[in-house]
Amino acid sequence: MFEAFARRSAELHRQRVHDLGERGHALPGAAAALAALADTNGVVQSVVTGNIRAVAEIKLQVFGLDTHIWFPYGGYGEDHDDRAELVRTAIDRTRAATGADVALADGLLIGDTPADVAAGRAAGVPVLAVATGRTSAAELADAGATATVRDLQEASPLFHAMLLGLPPEAGGIGP
Template sequence: MLLLFDIDGTLLIDASAAHRDALHAAIREVHGVAIPRAGVDAAGRTDGAIAADIVRLAGVPDAAARAGAAAVREAACRHYERLCPDDLSAHVAAGVPELLAGLAERDDVLCTLVTGNHEPIARRKLAAAGIGHRFPAGQGGFGSDHDDRDRLPGIARLRAGRRACGRAYPAGETVVIGDTPRDIACARADGVHVVAVTTGAYDAEALAAADVVVDGAAALPGALRALGLDG
């Protein structure tokens, strides 16, 4: 199996403050604008898409926004390195360390990431949480790969497949694990399975379009069995 984990709301809970501040600092640095008071919808979206909405609300012309997107990405990663707390272990969702430790003992499971975070931010965040070593370098799909969240599972399958079989990892053996309707949508767009967890801002009713909905990491093995992927 290929398991594609979301980060915020799934692996980590309430660990986004420094990430938000880094993105805002990057936008101010690159575009010289104040961050609008009106918020943008961030749940389950990529950093690039979130930044583009903020920049648009701030009145930056579209051409200038597009031209500055790479600079905003670089600056956000640099600011996050400075702003990230040294220890985010208290924000790891209940049951996640035990789940990841058990999966690491198996040679038939590859755990990677599908997250809207830019990859340097994702890696730094998980390292500070003490679980970064569970997700191998060179694997996963990140907001720095594409602004469209729906493209990320396919990117992650391509990377995993190069390692495992020389082609994209099979969709039928891949599971997205996340906490938002956008996690479900990106799984559907790529034709892979999806398990939703209610550890984020959405309840079971809002996540009902997933193949299986569970209340936390401890229930994930049972969800995989329910999908017929883990006997």
């Protein structure tokens, strides 16, 4: 039954792309952050989401955020119900596809909910939490985020600090 559901869900999302584009929006700085990270040697960007892969691809495409994403490396709703397992799945797929010895601590999960923070922590991956308005930076920090930012427009120094293995404070943005 799940496969039929997934096909129907993807079909409905394709049919409603216009509505999705009118009702939703990309977070400020998201496209620039993806582009900046795409230019960083050794960085692979993918998706961890409870959505099925086809729906994730549609949603990101609608908002122009799909260009730098390696969808085959992600973790999706059809892979597991547990978010931490989706993080591990994405790391495992990256290892398998690239042949790189990617440690969990080498990953960076960027999320905007306490559930995202919990998944990253449970999987052993550092978490950059983005306070998009639904959850405050303080709440995300209390949930255990490695570091928090107000939005993706202020995240660039932190990305570079974390990618270089420096503590978050070195990036100019505190935990």
